[in-house]
Amino acid sequence: MKTTLTVVMASVFSSAALGQIGINTAVPIASLDIVAKRSDGSTAEGVLPPRLSGDEIKAGDAQYTESHAGTIIYATAGVKVASGKTANITAAGLYYYDGKIWQRMLQGDPRKLNSQSAGDIKNSMHPSDHSGWYLLNGRSVSSLPSSAQTLAAGLGFTVNIPDAADRILKTRNGAELLGSEGGNNKMTITRSNLPDINLIGVVSGTAESAGAHIHTSDEGGFLLGGTNVGNNGSGHYQGNGESSSWGGIGLMSSTANSGSHIHSLSGIATIPTGGIGAAMDNRSAYLVVNTFIYLGE
Structure with missing residues (x-):
């Protein structure tokens, strides 16, 4: 030695x-x-950083400032009650200080060098919680492991974690709270949604313009004057004093042919669409996956 x-x-x-x-x-x-002292396996080679529990690291919070960024420590256990600087120390492992908070080195799958931090979001085909990733299904924060509860609270989720079921994710705008929900998958078009134009319901045109024709009556006939139809011998209406005055005199079931003529028509029409106000699905084509939040292992 x-x-x-x-x-x-x-x-x-x-x-x-x-x-x-x-x-x-x-x-x-x-x-x-x-440089390694020996390479034949007869000695343990490597560098050992300081080894402290999460609580011991927390006890030194005041000692670490921005000038200590890059400091490396091995935590032998997670912190029991996290502080702002030790919120990420949830389990044993290597941690580095970034000038504000301790960050775990190589979180996630170390083979892929994936560095994960509390609050990271991912989509996956995984069916349930795994490796520190928790399904965003709106569950109570109190149902999570204690370390995950601490990190969830640090992100502002004190009652429930967000529910991402049947929702897309959008970037925060202005003062919006992270994890807040909004929007709707359905929409119903109302009058106020229509373009600002005038729809004129005037109907006009011609009818029966194809040549000579007659018109029939739906109520017994037409009552005409100056005709021999149904007359009493005098060829015209005789007045109320005669018993035969209204005996069918001047009554015709149809008009006589009047040659080729047309009829004009005009008016305002109301045309029903047959709609029932059903809501439309406002979603684009999609692939169903699960959404997870990282709250530490």
Whole structure:
């Protein structure tokens, strides 16, 4: 042990004048160059950062300022009651200080180097919660694990997490609250939704314009004057004093042919559309997935 320390210290001091420090090497090639002591597996090689529990890291909150950004610590356990700076320390692992809060290094799948932070959103075919990702289904925050409850509260979700079922996600606009819901998948067109134009319901045209024709009566006939139809021998109406005055005199079931003529018509028509006010589906074509929020493992 004494020999090892002497070699290491000699290496450090021999390089100090050059502004570079080497451990187990006399020729460092960086500000700090650590070379493995052995490569045959007979010793444990590597760098061990300070190891503290989440609560111990929290106890030092006041010691960490923006100038400490980049500091690395290994948390041996998650913090029990998080502070603003330790909200992400939910489990054992490597954490770095970004100048404001401790961030976990390589969260998610370490094989893909996915770095996740509390509040991240993703879509997935996963059917349920997994690896720190919680399904956004509107459930009570109190039903989540304690560490997830702490992070949810830090995001502003104190009663329920948002419900993303049958909804699209939109970017916050102005003072909108994150996680707030709005809009509707259905819409019904009302009069106020129509264009600002005038629809004139005037009907006009001609009828029976194809040549000579007669007109029949739907109520027994036409009563005409100056005709021999149904007369009493005198060829015209005789007056109320005669018993035969109204005996069918001048009554015809149809008009006589009057040659080729037309009839004009005009008016205002009301035409029903046959609609029943059914709402329309306002959604575009879609693929169904689940939406998750990351609240730590």
